[in-house]
Amino acid sequence: MPIISYREALRAAMRDELKRDENVVIMGEEVAQFNGAYKITEGLLKEFGPKRVVDTPISEAGFIGLGIGASMLGIRPVMELMFWSFSYVAFDQIVNNAGNIRYMSGGLINCPIVIRGPANGGTNVGATHSHTPEAILASHPGIKVVCPATPYDAKGLLKAAIRDNDPVYVMENTILYNDKGEVPDEDYIVPIGVADIKRVGTDLTIVAHGRAVITSLKAAEILEKEHGVSVEVVDLRSIRPLDEETILASVRKTHRALLVEENKPFCGVDAQVAYLIQARAFDELDAPIGRVSSIDAPQIYSKKLEDLQLPYPARVVEAALKVLA
Amino acid sequence: MAKPAIITHPESLKNPAGPSEYSKHPVNTSLTKEAKIALYTKMARIRHFEQRCIRIYQQGKIGGFLHLYVGQEAVAAGTISLLGKHDHIITGYRDHGHGLMVGMSMKECMAELTGKVTGCSKGKGGSMHYFAPDKNYWGGHGIVGGQAPLGTGLAYAVKYRGEKGSCFTYMGDGAVNQGAVHEAYNLASLWDLPVVFVVENNGYSMGTSQERSTAHPGCLAKRAEGYNMAWDMINGHDVYEVRAKTAAALKRAHEESKPTVLEIFTYRYFGHSMADPDKTYRDKEEIKEYRDKKDPVLLFEQELLGEKVLTPELVESINTAAMEEADAAAVFADESPEPTFSDITKHIYWEEDNRSKKSTSSGTIIFE
Ligand SMILES: Cc1ncc(C[n+]2csc(CCOP(=O)(O)OP(=O)(O)O)c2C)c(N)n1
Numbered sequence: 001m002p003i004i005s006y007r008e009a010l011r012a013a014m015r016d017e018l019k020r021d022e023n024v025v026i027m028g029e030e031v032a033q034f035n036g037a038y039k040i041t042e043g044l045l046k047e048f049g050p051k052r053v054v055d056t057p058i059s060e061a062g063f064i065g066l067g068i069g070a071s072m073l074g075i076r077p078v079m080e081l082m083f084w085s086f087s088y089v090a091f092d093q094i095v096n097n098a099g100n101i102r103y104m105s106g107g108l109i110n111c112p113i114v115i116r117g118p119a120n121g122g123t124n125v126g127a128t129h130s131h132t133p134e135a136i137l138a139s140h141p142g143i144k145v146v147c148p149a150t151p152y153d154a155k156g157l158l159k160a161a162i163r164d165n166d167p168v169y170v171m172e173n174t175i176l177y178n179d180k181g182e183v184p185d186e187d188y189i190v191p192i193g194v195a196d197i198k199r200v201g202t203d204l205t206i207v208a209h210g211r212a213v214i215t216s217l218k219a220a221e222i223l224e225k226e227h228g229v230s231v232e233v234v235d236l237r238s239i240r241p242l243d244e245e246t247i248l249a250s251v252r253k254t255h256r257a258l259l260v261e262e263n264k265p266f267c268g269v270d271a272q273v274a275y276l277i278q279a280r281a282f283d284e285l286d287a288p289i290g291r292v293s294s295i296d297a298p299q300i301y302s303k304k305l306e307d308l309q310l311p312y313p314a315r316v317v318e319a320a321l322k323v324l325a
Numbered sequence: 326m327a328k329p330a331i332i333t334h335p336e337s338l339k340n341p342a343g344p345s346e347y348s349k350h351p352v353n354t355s356l357t358k359e360a361k362i363a364l365y366t367k368m369a370r371i372r373h374f375e376q377r378c379i380r381i382y383q384q385g386k387i388g389g390f391l392h393l394y395v396g397q398e399a400v401a402a403g404t405i406s407l408l409g410k411h412d413h414i415i416t417g418y419r420d421h422g423h424g425l426m427v428g429m430s431m432k433e434c435m436a437e438l439t440g441k442v443t444g445c446s447k448g449k450g451g452s453m454h455y456f457a458p459d460k461n462y463w464g465g466h467g468i469v470g471g472q473a474p475l476g477t478g479l480a481y482a483v484k485y486r487g488e489k490g491s492c493f494t495y496m497g498d499g500a501v502n503q504g505a506v507h508e509a510y511n512l513a514s515l516w517d518l519p520v521v522f523v524v525e526n527n528g529y530s531m532g533t534s535q536e537r538s539t540a541h542p543g544c545l546a547k548r549a550e551g552y553n554m555a556w557d558m559i560n561g562h563d564v565y566e567v568r569a570k571t572a573a574a575l576k577r578a579h580e581e582s583k584p585t586v587l588e589i590f591t592y593r594y595f596g597h598s599m600a601d602p603d604k605t606y607r608d609k610e611e612i613k614e615y616r617d618k619k620d621p622v623l624l625f626e627q628e629l630l631g632e633k634v635l636t637p638e639l640v641e642s643i644n645t646a647a648m649e650e651a652d653a654a655a656v657f658a659d660e661s662p663e664p665t666f667s668d669i670t671k672h673i674y675w676e677e678d679n680r681s682k683k684s685t686s687s688g689t690i691i692f693e
Pocket residue numbers: 419467468469496497498499500501525527529530531597
């Protein structure tokens with residue numbers, strides 16, 4: 001199987017879908033002539049032309065709203081946000097318009113729009129550019145949110161998102177863009193709402209999403225080697241819908257749970273996951289649920305400290321040992 | 326750079342009421358007698374529908390906000406009467422007039438107000454959120470100015486598909502200060518999209534007069550120049566004038582795929598919504614002045630009586646029929662069932678409402 005980067009996997013998904021469906025349009029700041037701020041869309045303008053790959057002005061509320069309007073008439077826009085942090089200036093469009101219109105119209109209208117881009121800290125760019133809004137957005141019924149952690153999932157989830165008839169927000173991670181992995185050439189989708197066991201284990205379940213999955217896999221390695229603990233890592237892949245059954249099945253097997261995410265703790269995704277586990281697997285738990293999130297402050301600029309603000313393997317190991325104690 | 330079209334001087338709007346100088350405009354002379362009667366009938370239907378709503382609201386049967394269109398009928402009627410198969414419509418929350426104009430029934434509109442399952446949005450949208458996509462009507466939007474990018478996107482889709490169409494994107498005079506509106510203006514002009522932005526200038530945004538809300542050079546439409554867009558001002562009390570000047574914008578959209586901003590001067594007779602006691606920001610004399618001298622329905626009635634298209638008998642029968650239709654709609658709304666408890670969690674996701682083997686998603690999507 002070909003080994004390609006997370007970036008190339010995203011690009012492959014868009015290429016496939018541009019070829020498959022003439023209603024798919026790529027739109028965003030610098031996606032066409034500049035080849036993408038992160039080169040995700042590199043070469044697409046050349047291959048598909050300016051009708052299908054469109055540069056927008058710096059006007060997030062305007063162009064995202066435009067994409068939502070176009071999607072109501074059956075266009076399938078794949079909108080790039082240079083950072084998900086910039087979604088905040090388009091919040092009304094993203095939440096009120098895309099998220100509510102199907103409901104408020106009693107099911108007469110749907111919005112098959114995809115908005116994608118990086119949503120992560122850890123790149124030494126300060127608080128305004130480091131938001132992780134997956135929990136905020138997933139808290140709105142009507143919206144779907146996915147967070148791929150690997151190249152395989154990036155391609156499969158983005159393709160599923162483009163084919164999905166609801167608004168799907170794909171949150172990527174710039175630190176993962178160069179990560180490589182096996183990705184089939186052929187057409188496949190990763191269904192939205194299906195978690196993936198990224199590592200099988202018996203003593204502790206770690207639930208994570210996005211780059212926290214990679215961090216957790218590293219921690220699991222250390223826990224195995226240095227502490228003889230067998231860790232299972234559940235990658236949520238999708239925040240809403242949420243694969244509750246896979247989480248519960250793993251916890252029922254290991255009887256211990258540690259939740260790891262790069263969000264800030266208050267109302268993070270894992271607050272919901274912790275609620276789920278205590279509500280449906282309370283009797284299965286041998287220890288209180290553990291949690292590792294980013295340290296609760298706006299994202300710090302200082303590189304050295306930002307690396308400590310985010311979950312990192314040693315912190316995950318320490319928290320895991322507490323749950324295992 | 327194309328020179329923006331500047332057509333009317335605001336003074337023309339201050340002319341006293343009289344026979345419309347636009348009655349001889351081709352878009353109006355081309356109307357058959359039947360079409361003129363139909364246009365008048367639609368305006369009368371909006372008037373009577375809205376007035377019937379007041380009673381139902383006062384009976385406590387309509388929840389939340391109710392923004393009436395009385396006084397503004399000629400705006401929706403004049404503009405929408407020109408539209409064809411590929412022309413789309415989107416507006417703010419003062420959306421009943423547009424709904425009736427596109428052909429929604431009084432029954433589905435009234436039942437939506439009372440939150441019934443027979444309402445156009447199955448009781449899920451309410452007064453501010455009417456929708457009829459089968460009639461190219463995309464709402465009904467509650468956030469001031471939030472619909473402007475959507476309308477621009479509908480026009481983008483029309484152009485993308487190679488259709489000769491447009492999207493009429495309505496907003497109030499207060500909405501022109503929203504950032505989303507300016508972003509939409511820029512995109513529409515930059516990408517040559519067939520949008521017609523219609524600013525329904527009724528003089529007030531809630532209790533704030535237009536003078537107190539907006540820094541402008543004499544009119545709101547002129548802001549279009551900053552975006553290299555054509556614009557025009559229209560006396561919205563004269564449905565013939567609305568049609569005549571809107572026709573030029575529609576043609577620009579259809580033939581050149583270019584946007585226009587139309588500012589249509591109009592007036593609302595009732596408070597901003599039924600929750601507005603309407604006591605602090607304008608005086609009764611002003612309202613009376615408009616009602617007495619510039620009422621769009623009465624002016625058009627006069628016009629058509631003068632043209633011998635209408636007769637007093639016909640006027641009476643049209644108005645009686647509209648009132649009866651509104652009464653029947655009220656009964657229908659009253660007698661219709663409420664949505665059921667399980668309806669709360671329907672129509673959230675297309676994929677949930679249309680589950681099949683090809684579904685792209687699974688897992689828990691509605692949480693407890
Ligand atoms: C973003 C936003 N801010 C405030 C409001 C509350 N609000 C609703 S209508 C309105 C006045 C708008 O006036 P205008 O645009 O002139 O339209 P009109 O009501 O006169 O038709 C206000 C302040 C809102 N719905 N949305």
